[in-house]
Structure formats: structure tokens, C-alpha cells
Amino acid sequence: MRKKIVAGNWKMNLTLAQGEQLVNDIVAAGIQLSEGQEVVIAPPFPYLTKVKQLTKNYPGIFVAAQNCASEKSGAYTGEVAADMLQSIGVDYVILGHSERREYFQESNAQLAKKIDQALAAGIKPIFCCGEPLEVRKAETQNAFVAQQLQESLFHLDAAALKNIVIAYEPIWAIGTGLTASAQQAQDMHAFIRAQIAEKYGREAALGLTILYGGSAKPSNAPELFACPDVDGGLIGGASLVAADFTAIVKSF
Ligand SMILES: O=C(CO)COP(=O)(O)O
Numbered sequence: 733m734r735k736k737i738v739a740g741n742w743k744m745n746l747t748l749a750q751g752e753q754l755v756n757d758i759v760a761a762g763i764q765l766s767e768g769q770e771v772v773i774a775p776p777f778p779y780l781t782k783v784k785q786l787t788k789n790y791p792g793i794f795v796a797a798q799n800c801a802s803e804k805s806g807a808y809t810g811e812v813a814a815d816m817l818q819s820i821g822v823d824y825v826i827l828g829h830s831e832r833r834e835y836f837q838e839s840n841a842q843l844a845k846k847i848d849q850a851l852a853a854g855i856k857p858i859f860c861c862g863e864p865l866e867v868r869k870a871e872t873q874n875a876f877v878a879q880q881l882q883e884s885l886f887h888l889d890a891a892a893l894k895n896i897v898i899a900y901e902p903i904w905a906i907g908t909g910l911t912a913s914a915q916q917a918q919d920m921h922a923f924i925r926a927q928i929a930e931k932y933g934r935e936a937a938l939g940l941t942i943l944y945g946g947s948a949k950p951s952n953a954p955e956l957f958a959c960p961d962v963d964g965g966l967i968g969g970a971s972l973v974a975a976d977f978t979a980i981v982k983s984f
Contacts, residue, residue, distance in 0.1 A: 735941045736957075737897060737964040738981045739772035739796060739858060740971025741826060751779045755786045757974030758793075763981050765792035771981055772796050772824055772858075773971075777812055784821045796824035796858060799832060802845035804852075814846075814853035825850045826966070828860040828884060830903045840883030847884060851892055858897045858966065859885060860945070861924075865904035873902070874923050881927055890932050897941045898924060899966040905946025907968060914955045914962075917944045921961035950979035957983055 746754065755773065763771065774796035775783050787793040801811035817825060827850065828843045838846075843859070850857045861880040863873040877900070885896065900920050905912050912920075921942045929937035944956050945966030956962050964984065970976040 733768050734939050734963055735768050735770055735897075736984055737770045737772055737941055737943055738977075738984060739774060739824070739826075739899075739943065739964070739966045740977050741774045741796075741798065741829070741945075741966055741968050742776060742971060743798070743831070743968060744776060745972055746775070746779075748779055748782065751775050752782060752786065754972065754974055755783055758978055759787065759790055761974065761978040763978055765981075766984075769984055770794055774798050774824070774826055780817070780822055781820050788821075794823040795821070796826055797822050797855075798826050798829070800825045800827070800846055800850055800855070802842050802849060804849060814849040814855055817850075818853040818855055822855055824856045824858050824897070826858045826860065826899075828880070830860065830862060830864075830901060830906060834903075840880055843884040844887055847888070847896070851888075851895055856895045856897060858899050858943070860899045860901050860966070862901040862903055862906075862946070868902065868904055873920065877920065877924065878927055881924065886931055890936055893928070893932055893936055894939065897943065899943040899945050900924060901945035901966060903946075907947070909947050911947040911949075911952050911956075912944070914952075914959050917956055917962055918959035921959065925961055948980065950976055950983070953980040954983040 772794045784795045800814040827846050832838045863876040867876045925937045941963045943964045943966045948965045949970045
């Protein structure tokens with residue numbers, strides 16, 4: 733049985749006090765998680781330690797960073813190494829978010845290095861993939877996503893792949909209010925799983941957690957999560973509102 737995850741990506745939002753309030757409201761909601769279900773909270777770097785501390789007594793709640801460096805250590809001013817994240821108890825790291833790819837020119841090759849750093853540090857990558865609108869319009873989204881997987885993940889061996897979570901985030905659906913339909917999400921998730929099966933075998937593919945991200949909210953989460961290949965969500969805007977985030981978690 734593969735893990736189901738609802739992850740909240742706060743992006744570059746909230747003060748420390750607001751973040752603390754949000755986490756306190758989420759834990760106070762008393763979410764009941766079943767075996768194999770996880771909640772992941774991804775605050776900005778300066779709040780990771782605090783969020784870890786606030787959630788440490790809640791089994792099933794984990795903490796993620798939103799990025800890490802592609803190098804291990806050294807003269808890289810402003811960067812944060814995976815080993816540093818590990819040393820403060822971070823569990824996951826979001827890598828390859830479309831905003832990192834677009835605004836910080838992160839390439840598939842650079843992301844492969846970040847994936848390696850995270851895995852070497854014992855942190856599980858949540859690897860984001862997904863196509864821009866023009867690719868979707870041209871109906872070439874499968875080839876686009878397949879290339880992202882090949883160039884950033886397919887150098888891994890089967891044992892390493894077990895520590896990867898994939899998040900499919902169609903760029904045209906992020907922060908736009910446009911959600912992929914449940915059918916569009918299911919089709920891409922099934923395609924991603926088939927790509928993994930082809931490379932790593934059926935068992936590896938069946939064990940892989942694949943999240944959907946892009947304007948997920950309480951009203952559409954139940955339908956998205958009901959799709960057989962959708963194993964949860966990576967939530968942006970709605971993760972900043974405790975009531976919305978907990979409602980999405982409850983529709984697991
Ligand atoms: O980018 C996302 C999560 O990483 C999705 O953002 P929204 O839920 O705000 O569309």
C-alpha cells in the first residue's frame with residue numbers, strides 16, 4: 733500500500749507568528765490520520781525549526797523545505813544544503829517546483845544534483861513536474877513530463893526511487909484558479925506511473941506516491957483524491973488557511 737500525502741507549500745508567505753498560528757490551528761483541528769497517511773508542512777527556511785518543534789508530538793505530520801542546494805557545502809552564499817536541513821530534522825524537500833524552474837532557471841540536470849544531495853542526506857524529495865499551458869494546448873504534455881522524469885530522476889537506482897514522491901503540477905493550474913479536471917489529473921498520473929513501471933518495474937510504480945498540485949481546494953479535493961492514481965495533493969494557496977487545509981486533509 734503506497735503512502736497518501738497532503739502537503740502544504742506556504743511558498744514565500746507569512747510571518748513567523750502567522751506561521752505558528754497556522755500550525756497551531758492545524759494541529760488543534762485534531763485530524764485523524766489513518767495508517768499510511770501523512771500531512772507535510774513546507775514553510776520558508778527560517779521557520780522550519782519552529783514548525784518541526786510544534787509538530788513533533790504529532791505522528792503523521794512531517795516538515796518539508798521548499799528547496800535545497802545542488803552542492804554539498806562550501807562557498808555558495810545564500811544557499812541551504814540538504815545536510816543542514818537534515819541536521820534540523822527536516823523530513824522532505826520540495827524540488828523542481830515550477831516557480832524555481834521559471835524564476836531561478838533550475839534545469840532538469842541541476843535538479844538531478846539536488847535530488848542526489850537530498851537523498852544522500854536522508855531527506856525525501858518531493859519532485860515536481862508539469863507542463864506549461866502552450867504544451868498542454870499542443871497536447872504534448874506527456875512527452876514534456878517524461879523528459880523531466882528522465883533527466884532528473886532516471887539516473888537513480890530502484891532502491892533510491894523508493895524515497896521519492898512525485899508531484900504533478902500543471903503550470904497552467906498553479907495559483908490561477910484553473911484546476912486540472914479529475915480526468916486530466918488521473919490521465920497524467922497514470923502516465924507517470926507507467927513511465928516508472930517501464931523503467932523500474934511494476935512493483936516500484938505501484939509503490940510510488942504521486943501528488944496533484946494546482947488550485948486544489950476543499951471543493952475539488954475529494955474528486956481529485958478519488959482518482960486511482962492520485963495519492964494526495966501539494967497545496968499552495970489553500971494551505972495558508974487552516975480551515976481549508978484541514979478540510980483538504982479530511983478528504984483524503
Ligand atoms: O504550486 C502549488 C503547490 O506547490 C499549487 O499552488 P496553488 O494551490 O496555490 O495553485
